[in-house]
Amino acid sequence: MSAEASGTQAPLALVVDDDPALRLLIRAKLRKEGVRVAEAGDGAEALEAFDRIAPDIVLLDVVMPRLDGFATCRALRGRAQGRRTPILMLTGLDDVESIDRAYDAGATDFLPKPINWPMLGHRLRYILRTSAAVNELAASQARLARSQRVAxxxxxxxxxxxxxxxxxxxxxxxxxxxxxxxxxxxxxxxxxxxxxxxxxxxxxxxxxxxxxxxxxxxxxxxxxxxxxxxxxxxxxxxxxxxxxxxxxxxxxxxxxxxxxAEERIRHLAYFDAVTGLPNRSWLLERLDQMIARAGRRDEKMAVLFLDLDQFKRINDTLGHSAGDAMLGQVARRIESSIRREDALGRAGADAAEVSIARLGGDEFCVLLEGVGRVEDAARVAKRLLEAFGEPFTVEGFETFVSASIGIAIHPHDGADGSGLLKAADAAMYHAKERGRNNHQFYSHAFNERAAERLTLENELRRALERDEFTLHYQPKVHGITRRLVGLEALVRWNHPARGLVMPGQFIPVAEECRQILRIDEWVLGAACRQNRAWQDAGGEAVPVSVNLSGHQFARPGLVEVVARTLEASRLDPVHLTLEVTEGVLMADHEVVSANLRRLKAMGVRLSLDDFGTGYSSLSYLKRLPLDEIKIDQSFTRDIVGGADSAAIVAAIVAIGRTLNLELVAEGVETEAQRSCLIGQGCEVMQGYLFGRPQPVEAVAGLLGARVAAGAPDPARDEPGYHQGQLHQAERFLPSCASGTAG
Structure with missing residues (x-):
């Protein structure tokens, strides 16, 4: 098919030769082959024509005046368009050197003179076909490169x-x-x-x-x-x-x-445009993930459903733009409150995930993972409600808004996300019914328990201001002479409705709500003032022991607090004993030991309470400035008939004697226990055998008198009775273990 028949333009050949007759013959042959022809008489004309017409092929004579074929070929190859244009050199020089020069100059092929016309036709068709393929490949590669750059x-x-x-x-x-x-x-x-x-x-x-x-x-x-x-x-x-x-x-x-872009789309799909918080879709996915994780870990998780109280009046009075601004501030305040809660540490909760979302309108949701107790969720809800106590400023107006919070606990209140949300929503409406600005648990049993604890916490905060705390004192007694050698101050809460509340019921709550430091300082001050008052009234001067919390011993300002208290009460430091537990020492040894050394330098006596129940380390025990070790009542209780406890007591006594520390046995309730302890070498004791903790007015008569608990054995007061007792623990150990002592 000819170029005309196919609708494509015929290829164009540039014929360069200084012989017009030969150009005429070549033109005739090429036209028969369907090729258009342009002519040039020498190399210079060829270069000018090439730039003008951009031929598809060049037929180039070698021997020409002015600019021969080799130079012309090199010049053509130097042009951008000429790099891929095929050049067929026509030469009568058939020596190898001329052929090499032709190829070196950039010739595609050569054809000797005189011209073999059929050969020229074949050679021409082959070269044009190959050139077209090369050009198409180059164009394809260029298109591919462009596409790759774009993509x-x-x-x-x-x-x-x-x-x-x-x-x-x-x-x-x-x-x-x-x-x-x-x-x-x-x-x-x-x-x-x-x-x-x-x-x-x-x-x-x-x-x-x-x-x-x-x-x-x-x-x-x-x-x-x-x-x-x-x-x-x-x-x-x-x-x-x-x-x-x-x-x-x-x-x-x-x-x-x-x-x-996908992240932006995801953000639009899963995040709220008004507050920037995750939306309901995101929350439902995250809730399912957290429920599955809680199931694998056998943990609880909580859903807090928060709804703003009377938010409609904000929109009605200030407009919807102000309402949106308010919702943004609410979101930030919820985030800030949750972060603060995490920083302070949810009671009993390990590091766990907390998620916040806006469900729509004025509804928000908080997901709490790793909830150890329902009180943890209540504490977060309480902090959220406290956060709403501060005013919001919207478009120059200061306004208040409260919230009602419903709490549901997995797995008790729902096995799946929708069930938990429904339960929390119902609890939120119950909070609305209870007057708004409060939180309610979905489960009635959880609600009662959490409410009771929070009520106790609120009452505890007011107890100091209402002077509801009091001290009872338990005597420390010499086990042989039964004379009073010290007192331990024990705090009680004289609740106006509950009666006398024991420390085990309120001290854990005080530690969680961070009231323990204030209670510690009150106990310390009251004990020091009372001891000074007894001495001023003529009573015997004995040390009074005070139990301080671990929070207090880890406090950098503890020494200053004790110094101010002693100065204010005019009590000699030697009449104050501070008790510290092993757990406190292990928790923050450096801070605690530094405080202990400074207290010891002041003259305050130091006692290690409940020794042997924690992770005792003789290395740190040796370095601490202690005066006394207290044997825990768990060992005292089983010392009669219990070989293990008797052996432990003997070991503790040996440690105390080695380190030149005084020993006090706690929880002594029977004469048999007293006898075994004396036999082991521990003479100072406290327990119900000698007296229960008593109020101030009952203790005054004990100072300077024998303890009225059991008849003393006069023989035990005879000279020489104690001689050798402390060195005969081995003789007493079998009798204690068999239950025959005393």
Whole structure:
């Protein structure tokens, strides 16, 4: 089919020869071949014509005046358009040197003179066909390169035989690496991948090299400028006839913008535009995840459903834009309150996830993971309600808004997310019915328990102001002479409705609500003032022991508090004993030991309470400035008939004697226990055998008198009775263990 018939333009040939007759013959032949012809008489004319008409092929004579064929060929190849244009040189020079010069100058092929016309036709068709294919390939490559640049699509290839890697220019651009610095091996290529993604890349490559189908993976690409781009990589293998892997081909495409767009779309789908908080869709997904996790860990989790009270009046009076601004402030305040709660530490809760979302309108939700007790959820709700006690400023107006909170606990109140939300919603409406600005549990039993604890907490905060605390004192007695050698001050809460509340009922609550420091200081001051008052009234001067909480001993200002208290009460420091537990020492040894050393330097006596029940360390025990060790009542209780407890007491006594520390046994209730302890070498005791904790007025008569509990044995007061007793623990140990002592 001719060019005219096919609708395409016939190829154009530029014939360059200084012989007009030959040009005429060539023109006639080319036209028969369907080729259009332009002519030039020498090299200079050829260059000018080439620039003007851009021919598809050049037929170039070698021997010409002014500019021969070799020079003309080189000049044509120097032009951008001439780099791919085929040049057929016509020469009567048939020596090898001339042929080499033709090819060196850039000739595509040559044809000797005199011209073989059929050969010229064949050669012409072949060259034009090849040139068209080359041009189409170049155009295709250019289109591909443009497409890859637009799509940010690069490629690379790993050769299995050599282990070398080659890559496309777009891959270089994507990595921001110069060609000479691009890794030439697969391990080097991995250096461009974000470290946490390298393992997945290797796994994908291994799958692709095996019998698996082509694989794809997304990873972070480390650019030379330090930026990280999100990249999608597609991997395929090339195999030979036997199935052996020849090469691994990969394409890499920059999908950073797509990822960012997906994240923006996800944010629109899962986040609230007004507050920036996650929305209901996000919350339901997260709630299902947390429920599943709680089930695996056998933990509780809580849903707090929060609804603003009378929020409609904000919209009605200030407008919806003000209402939206208010909702934004509410969201920030909820976030701040939850962060503060986490910083302070939810009671009994480990580090756990807390999620906040806006459900719509004026409804918010808080998810609490790792809830150890229902009181933990109540505490968070209480802090949220406290946060709403501060005014909001909206468009220049200061306004208040409260909230009602419903609480549901998984798994008790619902097995799935929708059930929990429904339960929390119902509890929220119950809070509305109870007058708003409060929280309620969905479960009646949980509600009662949490309400009772919070009521106790609120009453505890007011107890100091109402002077409802009092001290009872338990005597410390010499087990042989039964004389009073000290007192231990024990706090009681004289509740106006509950009566006398024991420490075990309110001290844990005081520690959780951070009232324990105030109670500690009150106990310390009251005990010091009372001891001074007894002495001023003529009573015997004995040390009074005060139990301080671990929070107090870990407090940098403890020494100053004690010093001020002693100065205000005019009590000699030697008449004050402070008791510290092993657990406190282990929790923050450096701070506590520093406080103990400063207290000891002041003259205050120091006692280690409940020794042997914690993680006792002789190394730290030796370094601490202690005066006394107290044997825990659990060992005292079983010392008669219990070989293990008797042996432990003997060991504690030996430690005390070695470190020159006084020993006090707690919880002594029977004569048999008293006898065993004396036999072991522990003479100072306290317990119900000698007296229960008593109020101030009952203790005054004990100072300077014997303890009225059991008849003393006069023989035990005879001179020499104690001689050798402290060194005969081994003789008494069997009798204590068999229950025959005393």
């Amino acid at each position: 940010r699509l690069g490629s690379w290839e790993w050769d299995a035989a050599s282990g070398r890697v080659c890559r496309s220019d777009e891959t270089l651009a994507l990595a921001g690496v110069a060609a000479e610095r691009f890794p030439a091996t697969l391990p080097g290529l991995l250096d461009l991948v974000r470290p946490e993604d390298r393992g997945r890349i290797l796994d994908a490559a291994a799958r692709c090299l095996g019998p698996a189908a082509p694989d794809s993976i997304e990873f972070g690409l480390l650019r030379a400028d330090g930026a990280i781009r999100a990249v999608h990589c597609h991997l395929e293998r090339e195999v030979d006839e036997s199935g052996a892997v020849l090469r691994l081909h990969g394409t890499v495409q920059d999908v950073t913008e797509r990822k960012l």
